[in-house]
Amino acid sequence: MKPRSLMFTLYGEYIQYYGGEIWIGSLIRLMNEFGISEQSVRGATLRMVNQGLLQVRRVGNRSFYSLTELGKRNIADGVKRVYTISNHKWDQLWRVLTYSIPEEKRELRNQFRKELTWLGFGLILNSIWVSPNPLEEKVMELIKTYKLEPYVLFFQTNSILTFDNNEIVSRGWDIPEIAKKYDQFIDYYKPEYEKLKEQVWKGTISDRECFKIRTALVHEYRKFLFIDPVLPNDLRPENWSGSHASQLFWTIHQLVSVGAVHYFEQIFEHSPDKDRIADREKAINPFVDANVNFHNG
Incomplete structure (x- = not known):
């Protein structure tokens, strides 16, 4: 396991239900169960702080780590998708996105592609992405976040004439x-x-x-x-x-x-200057609040 990926799993599975903050010593002990050394844990937390995913708070001589808003958004979406047992019917609409992002914005373009893949979009032709799922709100938020409005065309259609639905699926995924x-x-x-x-x-x-x-x-x-x-x-x-x-x-x-x-x-130690918050029921059964499907509930 890579330290950063395991850390996201620990925050999503456990820490978020216990106030969202953990002492670095507890984190080291938990990650050591999977063969990750103290040095690797400390290095990973430092990198995640620098990337704006974690924030550190000192209480006496101890360091406590919690997710930033950016980190929380990443965790929330991942947790919801892991614990949603999806069994939804198609609304017969394709969401189609195409872009022409300048070469000088190449890094931004690459990041945008990663985000589209994470959302479940498939690439069917050069710079043409599709999804059958109702992701309009999330995509519009992405476009706004990355300030890509001048470069992106995003629309929905119930008919793609050059490929049938099976061909679209086989091309996209x-x-x-x-x-x-x-x-x-x-x-x-x-x-x-x-x-x-x-x-x-x-x-x-x-x-x-x-x-x-x-x-x-x-x-x-x-x-x-x-x-x-x-x-x-x-x-x-x-x-x-x-x-x-x-x-x-x-x-x-x-x-x-x-x-x-x-x-x-x-193993978990909470900060002594805060009340201990625990939602054991959700920690044991995250499926309770995550059982949300796209259209048919």
Whole structure:
């Protein structure tokens, strides 16, 4: 695991439900469970502060780290998408975006492409991106944030004449490769689930092991946010692997969540100058508030 990526997982899974701030010593202990050294943790936090993702607050001789507004936005979107079991019907509209961003703004253009990929847009032709999902508000916010209004054309249409819907999907996303990744996830975690089920029922698994399993599970599942556009049912292949992987993820998560949160609480130290805030229910079951689909609720 890379330190920065693991840190995002820890903030999204646990820290945000406990006041959003953590002592660096607790963070070091938690990340050390995954073989990450103290030096690597300190280096990663410093880089994230410099990138405007984390902020540090000193209380006596201790340093406490929390997410900035930018960091919170990144976490909130990722957490919502991880814990939303999407099963939505298509509204028959394609969202189409094309741009002509000058070469002198190349870095901005590259960042904009990354943002579009993160949202689930697919590139079907040079500088022409599409999505079947209702992402108008998020895209307009991106365009405004990056001040790209003069360079971007964004519209919706119910008819693309040069390609049929299947061709658009095959051009925009490598669906067989995404399905293969989901199958690999299932092949690994299905036997793990059978073992875990027995261990949890017999009470032979420790809170520490639950924490490591849940954190690694989410860390692996988060990778699908970068490759799966979460297509509506109408555009997905039959018997979609992603649906099976999502159910398996949810089932394992619930098996180990209570123990995982107990272990986190043993390690976590909050700032002495603030009241201890904890929402254990949401930490154990993030699916409660994240079960939001696009159109059909």
